[in-house]
């Protein structure tokens with residue numbers, strides 16, 4: 001199995017605080033890999049390191065065969081990595097249409113017209129400012145924006161955050177659809193049960209270190225671990 | 241007689257306001273995207289003017305009008321690459337001090353190359369004519385300047401609204417990190433944006449040279465009012481900058497009629513009054529170029 005992304009022994013700091021203590025993980029090509037963990041475990045920091053937004057001080061990152069460890073963020077993205085950041089980070093004062101014009105045009109199947117077909121809500125609201133959208137619409141816009149880069153690898157940071165169950169289901173369905181399109185996916189989630197349903201592989205992060213890696217199926221079967229992950233929250237609703 | 245005097249000064253105010261607008265829009269672009277307060281902006285105006293002066297004998301006024309602003313922008317690009325780029329991400333104080341020093345260097349540099357005396361730039365004869373006897377103070381050139389400024393401003397706003405470059409610049413003023421994560425080379429984006437700002441300064445320089453003649457210090461006088469135009473209009477809002485520039489131009493023009501000594505001070509008074517009533521400036525709340 002070839003890997004879309006592999007990270008080895010990442011150590012990342014914010015100033016003096018040492019956050020990641022040697023994180024290693026791999027995203028297999030054409031599969032969905034879930035990265036789970038409680039609040040503050042270091043999931044976002046891991047993704048920021050992979051994207052070059054907060055460069056790891058130690059370790060090595062390989063994406064589609066290239067050593068991207070010291071690459072600037074824009075170059076990693078231009079290499080085919082779509083990033084849906086935590087909190088969506090849409091451009092609030094720009095219209096939906098303008099938000100969609102920001103990403104680099106790498107060429108590929110995704111065009112603004114096709115995005116509007118996949119997300120009819122965005123087409124209806126294309127003249128609206130980003131800040132006028134609902135949370136779910138903002139999430140769709142953030143995903144749409146990353147897709148317009150025509151990524152080979154899509155990295156999502158808690159896309160279900162703050163969304164109603166029905167909308168979460170829609171978001172997860174889109175993630176599955178991306179997999180069907182041949183895009184490799186790295187999915188960070190708090191919502192353990194639901195992400196394990198769509199994921200192939202899984203990692204669990206705690207205190208800046210990987211404490212579990214294996215198939216999503218095995219992890220899902222480990223009831224105690226999953227319950228601990230969810231922090232005993234009421235995430236009982238499922239995908240189907 | 242009184243109305244004519246008033247009209248004269250309002251016209252004057254609008255024309256000087258048009259310069260403030262051109263300068264302030266460039267300053268705003270650079271400030272919004274790069275957090276650089278470019279004290280050398282007046283210096284680039286001077287460079288634009290002297291370039292026009294130097295090339296006019298060869299390619300005429302029209303050629304200079306067309307060529308001097310992009311040449312100034314190229315010089316700006318080089319300055320950004322070499323001097324300003326290393327300071328991004330540091331405290332804005334660094335770039336402020338750097339450009340402050342740069343302003344002096346440009347002033348002395350122009351004095352060294354072209355001498356301390358003022359230089360005239362010849363404008364086409366038909367533009368030098370007044371429009372009519374009653375409106376003797378409105379020469380064709382003054383009208384022409386205002387039209388050029390209007391076209392430049394309109395093109396700038398079209399660029400920002402309808403081109404990908406413009407949309408990315410606006411996105412970058414909101415969240416540069418996310419723009420980078422979408423595959424955009426933000427270093428390049430900042431350079432291009434800087435160049436657009438300096439282009440506008442160069443254009444102001446050519447236009448000003450035709451009206452006032454050239455002096456190494458001519459940029460300095462326009463700089464402070466341009467900053468004030470930005471603050472009055474509301475930092476982050478380009479339409480605000482546009483209105484702010486015209487407003488303070490006309491205000492100082494009108495004050496010149498009734499109380500000439502205060503025509504400069506009135507700009508600062510206006511700023512104080514506006515900041516007291518609307519701390520974010522006239523368009524500040526709407527924010528970022530909206």
Ligand SMILES: Nc1ncnc2c1ncn2[C@@H]1O[C@H](COP(=O)(O)OP(=O)(O)OP(=O)(O)O)[C@@H](O)[C@H]1O
Nearest residue numbers: 014017019037038039040041042043044045046190
């Ligand atoms: N900019 C920052 N400066 C300093 N410390 C930070 C910064 N961002 C995060 N941290 C710290 O790093 C640790 C990991 O944070 P991170 O955001 O990666 O966690 P997370 O797993 O994404 O959590 P969540 O599920 O809440 O999003 C936390 O202890 C957090 O307090």
Ligand SMILES: [Mg+2]
Nearest residue numbers: 043044045086
């Ligand atoms: Mg997080």
